[in-house]
Amino acid sequence: MCSHLEKSGQASQESVLPGISSKDSCRRCPAEPAHPSHQLPSSLHDTCPGSHLSPTSRLRYSRFLDPSNVIFLLWDFDFEAEVITFELQVRTAGWVGLGISHRHTVVGSDLVVGGVLPDGNVYFSDQHLVDENTLEEDGSQDAELLGLTEDAVYTTMRFSRPFRSCDPHDQDITSDTIRVLTAYGLDDTLKLDPERTFVKSIFLLQMFHPDDLEVPKEIIIHDLEITDFLIPEDDTTYACTFLPLPIVSKKHHIYKFEPKLVEHNETMVHHILVYACGNASVLPKGINDCYGADPDFSLCSQVIVGWAVGGTSYQFPDNVGISLGTPLDPQWIRLEIHYSNFHNLPGLYDTSGIRLYYTSHLREYDMGVLQLGVFTFPIHFIPPGAESFMSYGLCKTEKFEEMNGTPVADIQVFGYLLHTHLAGQAVQAVQYRNGTQLQTICKDDSYDFNLQETRDLPHRVVIKPGDELLIECRYQTLDRDSVIFGGPSTLNEMCLVFLFYYPRNNISSCQGYPDIIYVARELGEEVSE
Structure with a gap:
């Protein structure tokens, strides 16, 4: 294998391939005996050792899990205790369920289910999917119920579980992409319906929450966007244009960026990259194929920020930012947008791009x-x-x-x-x-x-x-x-x-x-x- 540095052309031989270490330890509450899924065992009221989130703690992370915004999930976690807490809110008077799915099938996925019966009693159980339609209770009950209520609109279930329970029917919670499985019913009959079963990929163990980061007192916004671009009917298009960065009289720092997507075009925008251009570069005008007949549209190769499908905004840590306004900083950028128009739809115009947030309150590092x-x-x-x-x-x-x-x-x-x-x-x-x-x-x-x-x-x-x-x-x-x-x-x-x-x-x-x-x-x- 050879190693390539930008512009160097140097090559060298690969020497060794690594092994991958894995974490073998498990952390969980002592296993509880199996219990009928229609009743709440008293043991589930006990607190798992090391769990620092109380039943009423504010959960920092949240997301809708279905296209119609019927299912809303809140969650938070304790890295030291290796425990995660979920609160599932569903617009239904029936049962609700939350679990972790495999990549290619829901079969074998775990699913914690619960609900409130017409007489006010609650039921709660740690289960798994034997097939696409059948639930079976786990022999080891590793989820701890923290609250289960029903009102005129929502059934709300809050529970915690260890990152890794060692139950073969429970999927591990890791820093990898997690495919979160949710399901619900219109009544208290535990039966899966494909129309009310959803899987959504989420990073559950996020290192920082935006609320944990400092927001500068002075904030300036600048948009880098393609202008009224007619998306070709081709499967794949790389569109590039050159845009100026903000002109400032003294050094500033970019501290945050986010995608700026046009409604109805989101599914076609695969990624957006912003490249820094050298200040001596002679840049072309207009919009063209990034890697087509005109090589000038592939000028500039140093990535400043990048976004890809599924991403949201990103704020840098409090001590770093992208330098703006010094003689060493770029004055122009190349904006690259990758469109995937696999249905070959005609007549679609786009004005997508990247929104930059910058400030004169400087950070410690560029x-x-x-x-x-x-x-x-x-x-x-x-x-x-x-x-x-x-x-x-x-x-x-x-x-x-x-x-x-x-x-x-x-x-x-x-x-x-x-x-x-x-x-x-x-x-x-x-x-x-x-x-x-x-x-x-x-x-x-x-x-x-x-x-x-x-x-x-x-x-x-x-x-x-x-x-x-x-x-x-x-x-x-x-x-x-x-x-x-x-x-x-x-x-x-x-x-x-x-x-x-x-x-x-x-x-x-x-x-x-x-x-x-x-x-x-x-x-x-x-x-x-």
Whole structure:
């Protein structure tokens, strides 16, 4: 495997692949004997040791879980106690249920169910799905009821459960993408109805809540958006335009960004990237194909911020921001929007983009974004019919100082964005130093293409010049009958990780690519050195 730094063309051989450590310990309340699901056992009133959230604690996170906004979920968690608390509010007078689903099927999913009978008695039970229509009670009851009420509009159920119970019928709560299963009935008959059963991907264990972050006293908003762009009827379009950043008389910091999407076009916008342009660049005007006949529309390669399908806003930690207004900062950017118009709909105009929030109240550090992974063009490929296929992208940071032009300080990584297309199942970034694996920087073993969002690390990760960074992407291609090549279309593939770090340097990307001579020989092709 070779390692590619932006503009360097340097190559080196991969030395070692990492193992993946796993957490084997379980934390749960003592197992309770099985009990009928129509009554509430007194044991469930006991408090699980280490649970710090009271039955009336404010839950910081919330989301609607169905298209009609009938099901509303609130949740919070205690990392030290390894306990998560849920409150499910459903517009029904019947039973309600919440659990964790598998990737491809609801069969085997866990589901905590409860409700209030007409006589006022409550029922509550930890169950699992034997098949798509049948519930069965778990032998080990690992959910603790904190409250169950019914009024004229809602049935509300609050309960807690451990991150990992060791019950084979309970799915673990991890920092991976979690597929949350919800269901409800119109009465108290526990029967699943496909029209009232939903699965939604969520990051349950989020490191920070926006309310935990500082909001500057002075806030200025600037929109970077494409203007009245007629979305082509093609399956895939990469549209690019060049836009100025705000003109300021002194240094400012961008501290937050969010997507700006046009209603009814949301399903077509796959991702939006903002690239910094050099101040000496001669930039074209208008809107054009990013990677088409005019190479000028692919100028500028250093990512400032990025958003992808399923993401929301992201606010940087209180001590970092994107520098704006100094002689070293970009004055122009390239806005790239990837449209996926698989239904070939005509006559749709778009004005999507990125909204920036910036302030004159400066933070301690200027931040940057480092793009890692597999070089997409032209030799990233994945075979069809594979249950599991791995791609590896190696970055050797020993060339950073040469590329940067000045000494490169240790960088502190605080956030990340993972990116593959539809065949992607798992992504991780692993750090090596002097040939020894140090740690997994970030990972998601349950990656969902439809939920790509910038995430915070639980602690800063220090990367020193000379470290090796290995990106691993796992794909499943059982539904494909031809080779998948790396490329821009959603039906092509990518293997990328964007690391958000400080202090900023001039390195924009460091990606690996296969040894094409070795690959050709393994495929039985004749090659010349």
